[in-house]
Amino acid sequence: MSVKSLRQTVQGLLPSLTPVRFVAEDGTRVAKPPAGYREPSVEALREAYRRMVLGRRFDTQATALTKQGRLAVYPSSRGQEACQVGAVLALRPDDWLFPTYRDSVALVTRGVDPVEVLTLLRGDWHCGYDPAATRVAPQCTPLATQVLHATGMAEAQRRKGEDGVAMALIGDGATSEGDFHEALNFAAVLRAPVVFFVQNNKYAISVPLARQTAAPALAYKGIGYGVRSEQVDGNDLVAVLAVLTDAVAHARAGHGPVLVEAHTYRMDAHTNADDATRYRDAEEVERWGAADPLSRLEAHLRARGALTDADAAAAREEAEALAADLRTRMNADTTADPMELFDHVYAEPTPQLLEQRAQLAAELAETAPTQED
Template sequence: MHHDDLLPRDTPVSLIDANGAVVADERYALPDAETLLRAYQGLLEGRRINDQAYALVRQGRMAVYPSSHGQEACQVGAALVLGGRDWLFPTYRDSVAVIMRGVAPAHAMVLLKGDWHSGYDPAEHRVAPQSTPLATQLLHAVGFAQAAKRRGEDTVVLALCGDGATSEGDFHEALNFAAVFHVPVVFFVQNNEFAISVPLSRQTAAPSLAHKAIGYGMPGQRVDGNDVAAVLAVLGEAVQHARDGGGPSLIEAHTYRMQAHTNADDDTRYRERDEVKAWADRDPLIRMRTYLIEQGLLDDQAENRLTAGAESIASALRDALNADSDLDAEDLFRHVTAERSPQLEEQWQLLRGEIERATLTEAGGHR
């Protein structure tokens, strides 16, 4: 591959602009109407999930929620470009993508509620547990892709991360290994301009994060992360490139985190409201809705039906998180190893004794 083929474009790929108008592109084709309607449904559901989860945090029903409000086009695109045998390796901010891969919304929120496990079976949904430490999931993704390649499986791995993760050593190790061993993995960086309070200008001096790809010998590309059509086209090409034996790619989506990093963050301390307002005008949901209406693909009846579906998901999530958990203390020991060691068994017996004594004491106090 010639080095010119590795370089990303000077401006991100866009197929539908902020006003909902089509942008002609010589390389990337606009996805078909059915795909775009499915993507719009995902945007609606993702927005409602984000807002509902954020409300549940304020009500004390979740410990933390890193919202992807405004980044839903990246979430939807990541889920829709993967096939049934492919795997997604998400971050803590990718709950919408996890849900779109088939994980029940309530199960996707278990970890963020504060439980000890991810809430779903990774093998069933081909979705790795959501990763909180920055960039560690990239190494796991590369190892998984290498294993799939050695077994001769038709599997592509999509590894998600944010702009802050590109400053971690794990990012370098993952990309270098993937390129050297030519594994079927796509690195998808959602550049939302801030790693908590640290702006992109303090993360890199490169022209873009996608330009880092050439240093590893893999193609890089930039895409408008608020244009779900462009995300589908660019990510879809990268996934097919990996499936055809072309090796890894690095895709950078230019988007914006509209809400605070998490509920524990005060974003007014490090960014101006005018900046946030400017990005609100590029809302991925409004953009796709405008396009679909102008193309005659979406009417009020369809909009109401899709909105009702999104509300149903939010209602089910709300009911599930409002219900008290039925906890089994032995689960702390039951799933540590295939066979419980004598040391773990001793610890469990000690804890069980404490629980039984506490239960007897409480019962005595209520006589």
């Protein structure tokens, strides 16, 4: 490869020097919109706004259910709605989504039943929804393991002659895991149609970004593996949707994987079991609150005459209906069947499993209440 060709190749991998942005914090368009990205249509932005309103209300309702003891744990994604909604809207229904435990709003946006989304966090079953039917992999708690799964699924689709894309959602902490680097290398060598979307919310639980990496941005981590990379303002839905739509199209066209880093912020604690005041101050939270993605998009749409008071009220009314339905169904106690322990373990149960199943069935029969009881 000549020096000129090498330089062009490297330039094609490098992310923008500053995060891609279309809309400022106050909702106004930036003075110089980024070149090379197509701005989403007004219709797409209106739909994104509606989905963000629904997602925000779902998130606050899930947090309330946790405080009421209906969920064992809930990792809020308040403040990251532009990332969650933008990621899903950039995909086709036949593409695959590989989420983390914090991506519940993305699942709701994808069309997964909100109760099924919370089933895992409630302690019922392992996943709660049908991955094959929804094309959404189980929400992943171990950091970065799903990026290898996404790469494998993307490569499988390519080998089958399909043009599907897989998108893996990860946090900044996951980029410190070996699985993340293995997936980047694997995907690049195979030119697998996968998009790695890093929601950099500045903390891996309590560990700040500066203690995780010395790189100028997480987006630069793709270059060493030959992966095209980009960084985007993760609180600007317009920019997120534009960049991810471009990344998905790049991967779908057979040009290989893409790494996108979104700069965003987790407004609430890591989970309900975390005390975020121990590692970040109120001034930082307030500063990021001024960059709220939902308020930014609403202000932008109103300034363009694309959102009225009636539109906003309709979105809020729909969100309240979603929250009410979620409360009603989550407040209904579930009936646990101990025999489900043995379902879906093996396609053909082993002799040991059948023996254990029979033993439990006998014990349950002995303790079952009689008519006299």
